[in-house]
Amino acid sequence: MADEVQQRAGVGVLVCDPAGPPVATVADALDLIGAAFLGAEVVAVPASRLDADFFSLGTRFAGEVMQKFVNYRLRLVVVGDISAHLAASAALRALVHESNRADHVWFVPDLDALDARLTAAPR
Template identity: 65%
Template sequence: MPDVVEHHGVPVLVCDADGASISTVQDALDHLIGAAFHAAEVVAVPAPRLDDRFFDLSTGFAGEILQKFANYRLRLVVVGDIGRHLAASSALPDLVREANRGQDIWFLPDLDALRERLAPDGTGRKAG
């Protein structure tokens, strides 16, 4: 069962590395968005929980998942080493770089990096 923790006033749903694989959009709705919807603003998902298709942008799977998070006004953080996926793709490094510049989707190495990113002096606070 995922835990909701608070980092700098932001509720974060921290998903367990041993949880269900996210291999369909419905999995994301059931196991991530549904679990976070009333309790968290940010969902931190261990990278291994995401099906490899998420990291192959040509499948469109990542786009579908990211759109669902946007529709529900939740932020997604993919936590962990995605080096093998980055090495296998020409487009993924660009997505990761652009996402990490924004406010709603981040690819971070660990939960400590997420905590830092959510700090008031970090770049992760939403305006307003």
């Protein structure tokens, strides 16, 4: 499957292929943002595609990527199991908790959980 824009819970979502290229630089994130302009409001990126630096907050990579999505008024959703990363970092646990309380960046275990969040989210 290639990255594709899907309608999920009435929202255009760029669902990224788990086998797609890694997101290891801000330029890689900007490529996803560009692809989203084909009709998506949300970009769902598998956690497996994110470089390990994304989950190591000291690198500031996650903050740079998240800020790009906010600047372009797109919602970023990290999809998948990140429990190993959470176990290793209290700061990451706090970031995920706060992000999931807000509306711009979410961390969800799977696409079904994303659908539930989109259904409940204000438009």
